[in-house]
Amino acid sequence: MMWAHRMRSVPTIRYLALLFSATCGQGIAASINGVVTDGDGSPVAEAVLYAVPAGRSAGPAPRPATMDQVDKEFLPLVVPVQLGSAVRFPNKDNIRHHVYSFSPAKTFELKLYAGTPSNPVIFDKPGPVVLGCNIHDWMVGFVYVVDTPYFTKTNSAGKARLDGLPAGDYSLQIWHPHARAATPARPLSLAADATEATAYRLDLSKPKTATGNR
Amino acid sequence: MNNLFRCSAFALTIAASLMPAPCLAADTLYDRIGGAPVLARVVDDFMQFNRSNPRTERSFRKINKKRFSEELNKQLCELSNGPCDYQGDDMKLVHGGLEITDAEFNGVVENLTAALERNGVGLREKNELLRLLAPMKRDVVTK
Numbered sequence: 001m002m003w004a005h006r007m008r009s010v011p012t013i014r015y016l017a018l019l020f021s022a023t024c025g026q027g028i029a030a031s032i033n034g035v036v037t038d039g040d041g042s043p044v045a046e047a048v049l050y051a052v053p054a055g056r057s058a059g060p061a062p063r064p065a066t067m068d069q070v071d072k073e074f075l076p077l078v079v080p081v082q083l084g085s086a087v088r089f090p091n092k093d094n095i096r097h098h099v100y101s102f103s104p105a106k107t108f109e110l111k112l113y114a115g116t117p118s119n120p121v122i123f124d125k126p127g128p129v130v131l132g133c134n135i136h137d138w139m140v141g142f143v144y145v146v147d148t149p150y151f152t153k154t155n156s157a158g159k160a161r162l163d164g165l166p167a168g169d170y171s172l173q174i175w176h177p178h179a180r181a182a183t184p185a186r187p188l189s190l191a192a193d194a195t196e197a198t199a200y201r202l203d204l205s206k207p208k209t210a211t212g213n214r
Numbered sequence: 215m216n217n218l219f220r221c222s223a224f225a226l227t228i229a230a231s232l233m234p235a236p237c238l239a240a241d242t243l244y245d246r247i248g249g250a251p252v253l254a255r256v257v258d259d260f261m262q263f264n265r266s267n268p269r270t271e272r273s274f275r276k277i278n279k280k281r282f283s284e285e286l287n288k289q290l291c292e293l294s295n296g297p298c299d300y301q302g303d304d305m306k307l308v309h310g311g312l313e314i315t316d317a318e319f320n321g322v323v324e325n326l327t328a329a330l331e332r333n334g335v336g337l338r339e340k341n342e343l344l345r346l347l348a349p350m351k352r353d354v355v356t357k
Contacts, residue, residue, distance in 0.1 A: 095312055096311070114312075115311065134278065135277070136276060136277065
């Protein structure tokens with residue numbers, strides 16, 4: 001589980017205020033609790049939940065992220081990142097991989113060799129980026145680029161929590177690589193200190209089992 | 215027979231253009247092996263042997279078979295002086311981290327030998343090709 005947004009990126013004054021308010025039993029930042037299930041009601045992991053603030057706010061800077069390759073698979077399946085983030089592909093397999101993407105949000109190829117670290121890739125357009133590997137053609141992974149610092153993804157229980165959102169208006173959105181259709185954005189007005197609950201039911205296609213070449 | 219056919223086709227073309235020319239013997243290793251069709255069959259059998267041989271299957275289990283075959287065809291074609299341009303990575307980069315042992319390498323050599331023999335590649339051609347491949351061992355075996 002990755003909590004992409006963390007308190008430490010909140011500006012110092014706000015952080016001090018938070019410390020103060022915590023002792024008084026009050027917060028100033030809101031939270032969102034999301035639950036995602038599929039058609040059968042079973043939990044959906046790896047769904048990206050993100051809240052785009054209305055109007056531009058400075059917000060925290062993009063943080064680097066990591067997409068690894070382990071036992072000839074991408075790990076994790078989905079890496080959500082903020083626009084402008086650098087993603088490393090460390091290659092725990094330590095064999096040759098040839099990662100590529102033809103996606104409009106980011107077209108690139110990256111040859112990864114045993115014992116040779118590669119430069120990170122900067123994701124500078126929002127949207128889904130589908131990753132493949134030329135050498136191992138069943139490998140598939142996703143980088144999902146969002147234009148907000150407030151994003152996370154669901155854990156194996158289908159739950160995701162966004163913390164530290166300043167009060168204000170947001171567009172709450174969800175994305176999953178196997179979703180058959182896009183889910184409309186939900187407008188959300190967050191009061192300071194509020195915790196909103198939200199639930200999604202996604203219609204997922206079965207991912208192709210990639211056993212053909214093994 | 216293939217060579218003979220090409221040679222006669224060549225001679226006919228030349229004759230038709232009324233240019234005096236000797237009938238050149240096709241003598242690259244690639245041609246003597248039988249060119250692309252024979253190499254393709256050799257590579258297919260080689261892959262199958264590699265995957266079914268317990269000594270070698272580990273390295274051929276999880277791979278992109280299609281790409282592997284295409285690249286190997288190009289590489290063998292180029293190596294035997296055929297009209298191909300192998301642009302893949304060198305053998306050291308390709309095998310980095312795979313920890314191929316001597317025994318595994320030898321197993322693969324045996325599989326290739328069997329594939330060449332099965333497709334009627336002559337003793338001389340077989341040995342020439344294996345001799346061309348042999349120096350790659352130092353880039354492939356890392357354990």
